[in-house]
Amino acid sequence: MIGEPEIDGGWDGAGPAGEAVKARPDAVRERARVRGPRAPWLWALGGMAVASAAWAGALAVQDRLAGAPRIDYRHSADLCRETGFTTLGQAVGRPFETSETSQGVDRAQDWAYCRSGMRYEKGSVLYGARMLVELHKERDPAAEFASGPGSDAGIRLDLGERREVPGLGDRALLDRYYGRSGERLMVLDGGAVLTLTVEWYQPEADETDADAGVDGDAIEAAMIEDMRSLMAKLRR
Template identity: 60%
Template sequence: MIGEPEIDGDWRTATGSEGAAEGLPGAGEQERERVRGTRGPWLWALGGVVLSSAVWAGTLAVQERFADAPRIDYRHTETLCRDAPLKMLGQVADGSFEDYENGRGTSPAQDWASCRFGIDYEKASVSYGAHLLVELHKKTDPGPEFATGPGVSAYLRMDPGERRQVPGLGDRAVLDRSYGADGDRLTVLDGGAVFTLTVEWYRGEGEGLEVDVDAIEAAMVEDMRSLMASLRR
């Protein structure tokens, strides 16, 4: 970068040369125009230095502002229930999950969307409920606190000894089983996005009502994979 002493020194030299040319006896018009013309390039050079400095300072400010912002590869959705039909879970549960509550919100720090699903209770059968939450953290990295909270269900207590890692899903994914084996929770972290799917089941009256927990968990993973693909931008 050109320093100020060089600019100031050359500027004074150019000005003095013009005055000397004007005062010389017999100095021609062509010579005077040549000396005057030295001002133009220095003015442009000085303006370029100032402009470049301003642009560089602005670039650094923007980079510093967003340096710690987590990566978000997913769009915010206002129709989460429609984007996540839970088809695989419906097949395992031998029914169709119907959505009955959809929520969403936006803020400078986080966008979120949620949906609740259910299969109507029938006597002598197993009924299911599900809750899906998508959070897009725009300012703070959710990684350090990933999957440390109680989740979205007030009725389930997750068993730390039953936690399993799920490979090939986001940056990190964990599957938790609850005490009593009446619910599962799948949580996925991918950059600044956190996806949480909770499934609960309730046995009706009657004997022989069993739940294939392994099949439920496999369906949760596949439905989550489909949702993430549909929201990826």
């Protein structure tokens, strides 16, 4: 038989089961009060960690960029197309007809190189020209500027003949070769280093006449003009 407590509505809290039913909502609310505040703190700590990592990364990039030199020039994948040594050709009376180009792109430095020459003609002076453009993206090249032979380890420079060239970049130097017929013009402008070298050779002449018929002043003026023209083309 069903007892009276069940018939008379004894389900409302009667016996241990009823007490458990009554206690359950309070226990749930108690657990909610205990657990509730934890979730926002965990999310906050996680957000702080992410923000700290992002801030540290931003500072690292900022520090790296703060020490990077200024670069006002674009990289050229075909430097011979950019410079045809036009003024030099006019100065020596013959155009540069042959050329080869190369280039490279790297995290620390981009570079482009062009080499041009002339076809042999009996009794004529043969000229060769080389242009090298280096874009230093991480390290300032000012401290080592023009301190070595550059792209040709065989070059011996007559430093007693070194001259400053005004109006080209931050600093420009013109050097004559020692023991060989040629000159080198180097320009420093921020993180960019541009090097133009010109050499000449007379197959039929002996060493004492190696510079016969060569107008050194005209060549120097042409080198400066061709360098100025290239810098204008590459400036961004």
